[in-house]
Amino acid sequence: MKQAKFPMETAGKVITCRAAIAWTINAPLCIEEVEVDPPKAGEVRIKIISSGICGSDNHILEGKTKTPLPAILGHEGAGVVESIGEGVSSVKPGDKVLTITVPQCRKCDSCLHAKGNCCLKADVIYPVGLMLDGTTRFTCRGMKVHNLFGTSTFTEYTVMHEISVAKIDDAAPLEKVCILACGVPTGYGAAVNTAQVTPGSTCVVFGLGGVGSAVVLGCRAAGAARIIGIDINERKFARAKALGVTDCLNPRNFKKPIQQVVVEMTGVGADFTFEAIGTIETMVAALESCNLSYGVCVIIGVSPTGSQLSVDPMKLVSGRTLKGCLLGEYKTRDHIPLLVEDYMKKKIDVNSLITHSLPFVKINEGFELLRSGQCIRCVLIF
Structure with a gap:
């Protein structure tokens, strides 16, 4: 052209x-x-x-x-x-x-x-x-x-x-x-750059909108064996499963906190969790959903202006990692054009x-x- x-x-x-x-x-x-x-x-x-x-x-x-x-x-x-x-x-x-x-x-x-x-x-x-x-x-x-x-x-x-x-x-x-x-590198990069998802791992994604869906693509590309998607809107579940989500959960369908449900489902908590909604409650839930010893929680969602994240320090002393992520950690002018090239080569859907x-x-x-x-x-x- x-x-x-x-x-x-x-x-x-x-x-x-x-x-x-x-x-x-x-x-x-x-x-x-x-x-x-x-x-x-x-x-x-x-x-x-x-x-x-x-x-x-x-x-x-x-x-x-x-x-x-x-x-x-x-x-x-x-x-x-x-x-x-x-x-x-x-x-x-x-x-x-x-x-x-x-x-x-x-x-x-x-x-x-x-x-x-x-x-x-x-x-x-x-x-x-x-x-x-x-x-x-x-x-x-x-x-x-x-x-x-x-x-x-x-x-x-x-x-x-x-x-x-x-x-x-x-x-x-x-x-x-x-x-x-924005949306694709933010989510995809959170998985492959920030969390560095490993093959065979279990991942949890809070929020199955545009960014959360891109997280799913990143987790799948990194070789995750299980991807649990969490959202209160079940209209998103069919599309999420088509992208690679293995389990879909609606927190409103459970009487216990969703982080407790995740820990019980996985036995030990997830290897990697991602918050792509932007509320303090889901950020805390994402942290508590990951393994207390080696789990990695990545915050992507934009929280309301002026909000404060309060976390029990003992949730981190045990070994968990809490990380933030801005636009997938990509150096933008250097790396975004390369993502476009990957799209052209059908490496990113x-x-x-x-x-x-x-x-x-x-x-x-x-x-x-x-x-x-x-x-x-x-x-x-x-």
Whole structure:
């Protein structure tokens, strides 16, 4: 496939386009006309082709995760570079790219460390919703509109820092690989990088949505013998089993705590557990579900802003390991393009995670599919 050619007449100019704006929490997104400024030095303007709807976006709309509003949400995007700012060298107009919430500046302590991937220029842990210079590139109704995690993909055009843009294979189908910008590497990497799941092991996955399903793929790829999936929405069970889950549990079907059920099922507790929901209760349950001596528990879910995780220290003194995981521990600009290559070689089954595709204007329908548990991942097509 030849590289996409992009008209240059828009370079350096403000672009007027459509975007879905979150004006307030607990309300539908509004499709609005917005002005998108041209990129400044070190920045890239991207025409968005597709975007996944992630649970993190929903947490913001429900008020669980605090971020400045009004904002253009969305972070799991794929698109084509429209124009670049001064000094940008890693991408050029016409390149296919993924929008990454965790940048890789390749200069800070975290980027330079062999294991670190939480770049110090990221806006994902305590988001302020602005570019690194403290401004925004979006305007609507004469008001400045915040971005999300330095990405914002629920818009026909967005502006990002070069350090957050991953150039990918020009043959990659953008309507599929967008979820490799967040959900897939977050879950898959939690299994293969953070936990380092071993062949023949028993794994437990709390939450069978998009990220939890990607955890299942990672556990299966690593050779896990048993994968127990836990969710209160039984609509997800059939799809989960098709991905590789061996046992499905609904905590509401038991009179005892689900961690006790898991320990009794396994006899000694699981080797590896993963929390992909984002509540304190399920994080504690995941920790207590793993083997008290050598079990590894990985926290992936985004907890409500300001929440505190309280754990009996004796749960750890016995030998358990409690770990956190951000975007699968991948150094994003280095490794995300390699995951796209693996997808192209059919090594990672991304397609099975995309259960629904909708036109961008039906974005609120996509969120309803997510909330009802009817989809694993819904992708918006622009």
